[in-house]
Amino acid sequence: MENTKALDMLERHPDKVSGAWVFKGTRVPVSALFENLKDGASIDQFLEWFPGVARAQVEALLDYELRQLEQTGR
Template sequence: MKGWETLDAIERQPDKVSGAWVFRGTRVPVTALFENLRDGATVDEFLEWFPLYKDHKLIKFVLLSIELNWVIIKKFL
C-alpha cells in the first residue's frame, strides 16, 4: 500500500499548517474533508465551500473516491 506522500493531490510541509497534510497549493487540511464527510456533507458541498477545487477534475475524482470509501466504511462502524 502506498503512503500519502505518493499522492499528487496532497502535500505536507513543516512550515505550512503546522505540517498537516493539506490539498496541494492550499492551506486546507485533508482532515477538513474527512470531518465534513463524517458530519454528513457531500463532496459537492465541500467543493462549494472550497471553490478552488471546482476546476480540478483530478481532485474531484480523488474526493469522490474518498466519499465512496467513507460510505462503505461507515456501514461497518
C-alpha cells in the same frame, strides 16, 4: 489510476498549516474533507465551501483510501 496519483494531489510542509496534509496548492487540510463528510456534508458542499480544492483531488484521495482499505482486507 495509480495509488501515487492521489498522493501527488496532496502536500505537506512543516511551515504550512502546522505540517498537516493539505490539498496541493491550498491550505485546506485533508482532514477537513473527512470531518465534513463524517458530519453529513456532500462532496459538492465541501467543494463549495473550499473552492481551492478540485473535484479531481477529492475523488483521487477517496479512490486511494478505498484501495488502501481493500488491500488491508478490512
